[in-house]
Amino acid sequence: MTTLFTNATLADGRVRDVLVEGETIARVADAGTLDTADADADETVDCDGYHLLPGAIDAHVHFREPGFAHKEDWHTGSRSAAAGGVTTVVDQPNTDPPTVTGEAVDEKATLAGKSLVDFGINGGVTEEWAPDSLFERPIFALGEVFLADSTGDMGIEADLFADAVARAAAEDTVVTVHAEDAGLFDRAALEGAGDGTGRDADVDAWSAFRTAEAEAAAVDRALEVGADSEAAIHIAHTSTPEGIDAAGAAGATCEVTPHHLFLSRENLDDLGTFGRMNPPLRSEQRREAVFERVADGTVDIVATDHAPHTRAEKDATVRDAPSGVPGVETMLPLLLQEVRTGTLTLERVRDLVAATPAEIFDVAGKGRVDEGNDADLVLVDLDDAREIRGDDLHSKCGWTPFEGREAVFPELTLVRGHVAYDARGDGERFGDAVGENVRA
Ligand SMILES: NC(=O)N[C@@H](CC(=O)O)C(=O)O
Ligand SMILES: [Zn+2]
Ligand SMILES: [Zn+2]
Missing domain, CATH: 3.20.20.140 (Metal-dependent hydrolases)
Structure with missing residues (x-):
């Protein structure tokens, strides 16, 4: 699976096209330089106005x-x-x-x-x-x-x-x-x-x-x-x-x-x-x-x-x-x-x-949106804050000490290129149990 994220704003303010091939960030290029056909992408995600952060x-x-x-x-x-x-x-x-x-x-x-x-x-x-x-x-x-x-x-x-x-x-x-x-x-x-x-x-x-x-x-x-x-x-x-x-x-x-x-x-x-x-x-x-x-x-x-x-x-x-x-x-x-x-x-x-x-902790290949790193990525819309509700959260305990506070939740979370969480469109979708031991 190859996914192209276009026009994503990174944490440092640079706007980039980010190509994910399989589990890896294959390319981080100037915005507008990668297109779907050239990159041979299965899917393109238009990130205009959104921020793309390392997981x-x-x-x-x-x-x-x-x-x-x-x-x-x-x-x-x-x-x-x-x-x-x-x-x-x-x-x-x-x-x-x-x-x-x-x-x-x-x-x-x-x-x-x-x-x-x-x-x-x-x-x-x-x-x-x-x-x-x-x-x-x-x-x-x-x-x-x-x-x-x-x-x-x-x-x-x-x-x-x-x-x-x-x-x-x-x-x-x-x-x-x-x-x-x-x-x-x-x-x-x-x-x-x-x-x-x-x-x-x-x-x-x-x-x-x-x-x-x-x-x-x-x-x-x-x-x-x-x-x-x-x-x-x-x-x-x-x-x-x-x-x-x-x-x-x-x-x-x-x-x-x-x-x-x-x-x-x-x-x-x-x-x-x-x-x-x-x-x-x-x-x-x-x-x-x-x-x-x-x-x-x-x-x-x-x-x-x-x-x-x-x-x-x-x-x-x-x-x-x-x-x-x-x-x-x-x-x-x-x-x-x-x-x-x-x-x-x-x-x-x-x-x-x-x-x-x-x-x-010397975790190789994680922590930054850089070429060659694991595609652990989080897409967020900083214009879209909502109140935290314990009922909306997914921990088994069902409560939070931060009830009612404003916060910005992810639209999409990728773990090594796999969709782990997707809140785009209607409802929420979770991925499979792809988690791996980072030391093994
Ligand atoms: N912090 C806590 O108050 N509790 C932790 C243990 C710990 O981190 O000390 C727990 O496991 O419940
Ligand atoms: Zn402790
Ligand atoms: Zn602890």
């Missing part, structure tokens, strides 16, 4: 299989990704069994055969981990390594963390770190928390409990351990300017989630326990400081930490509700809305969700 690489999702398929599975999670312009996802290890052995990686890779989008599988670290068998497999990165308990209770001690980082360095593998230090949590803050459930619960106590200091201290510790063994450290879901600045100063990379970028403690009255996650939402002042660092390039990437839980599970007290919010389908749409309002440039968005994750 997003979401370096941090929890697709919940094996073990928690009632929350999400590889089919529903990857449909949600495709509908949000995400063409590669990286799955985290807090599944059941946890992905800490070679066998567990194999089992997850088989389940990921249902994926519509390409994927990476991270190897995790617990007391039971089997590093020899893990590193025999094509794991994407080591992580997320939990320095404190989160969903799945995979928090580890300092000695094991140091061993794991040294091993990853020897294997030339990036270590993605969930950086919170439970020793600096403010337990008293939770004791007084209200007993309401769901959206009526007082979840601000969660933000008071898992302090900003706990993140900063854990980031510092991870960076020290990383420096000792010259490992590549990537700090996951950084929620504070302090954590971001520390990572940057030490030459480590970091990611920020859409929820820490667009939501703060001020939103918790509306969100209730649906707004409980780790690390928690911070003050509006800190959120603004995080946003500035995303806009100015201090923050390396945006990744979602897509962590779906059912409505029934979230509808509990602040102490009992599970931590985590979905986000894989709304990341690129929310960032594109910022392009509309002028707070982010389109090039910055491309770097945050595609080009830079490909560089940090």
